[in-house]
Amino acid sequence: MTLPLHRFVRPLLAGVASAVLAGAAGAASTMPTSRNDEEEKPWEEAQWTPPASFSLDKVRTFRLEQTTTMEFGIEPTTLQVGSDGVIRYVFVARSASGALNVLYEGVRCQTAETRIYARWDPASGWRQSGTGSSEQSWQPLSFRGATRRQMFMARAGLCDGPTPNNPPARMLNELERGKPDLR
Template sequence: MMKDLRRLSLPILAGLGLAMPVSSAENAFVTDAEPPVPSSVQAGTPWKEADTPLPPWPRDADLVELVPDGPDSALRYFIDSANLRVGSDDVVRYTLVAEGRGGTRNLSVEGIRCTPKGAYKTYAYGAGERFVPIDSEEWLPLPAHDGERWRHDLWRFHFCIPQAFAPRPKIDMVRSLEGRISPRQNMGFLPD
């Protein structure tokens, strides 16, 4: 039995000797790595956020109610349609009014990016009929949970073109908020 193991181990050891590295002069493979991108492809311009002034205080006549998808909320949400804007950086900027059952209102100026997963940023909060800017450099992911589902709904159903990752025209955003765009148009499919 020991003799048989020695006979088997000799070819294995010989095979290991063949797997030893050869010198670079004897290497038949190209060692220069090719660039990961062809030379004809040029780098794009990185996205840069535009400076945008804060909007004026919203008027009640310009508010369009946003009804979030999902369970009822203790708050009612409104978007100021007069100051809904798409910036040169493709950020949809809007004023949100969140109203409690007692009529108390919280206002914020925010932006949404129409990226594949969406992102939002808060620019200012409303107090005393004027907006107070906040220092926020960071874009945050859109929450999909029930507490702040309205941002996700703005991105998915009202502000962005499905599967194009681009903002809708303002008139279509307002029509969507008012319920005048069919659900099929909001799904990214062509209408009948």
């Protein structure tokens, strides 16, 4: 006697489907049910210190705006991306008369923020930014106001959207190639 095929296949498929569903349920129980189950650690800034040495002779210069007579640059040996995602570097601004402004600063692409860590002068070396000053805390990047220059630098080569534009050599090359007067 021959059994109809559907009498054999239907119970077999039901058994296979049950096994697959049971396996999927078991696997799903070990996986997080939502992103909230995977607690994200709050961002923590890495320890930093201004570079012990740098060379004003090695500064790689770039233009940020067509209308300025200032010369801007980064000392390439100081340009680094920290484990916390912050791009830190020694920034040099030189006026036509030769006056220098040397800063150790950072840009955090992920949050579009910047911070000045320390200022340097030839007589006394590095001086950390004052506690409680706006320089001491992270400031939002903006095309207006105190963070305008850092915004131009972030857009012109330091950042690739919300991430650092690694490696540092690429950052410098893009800054030198220039995207003046970004708006």
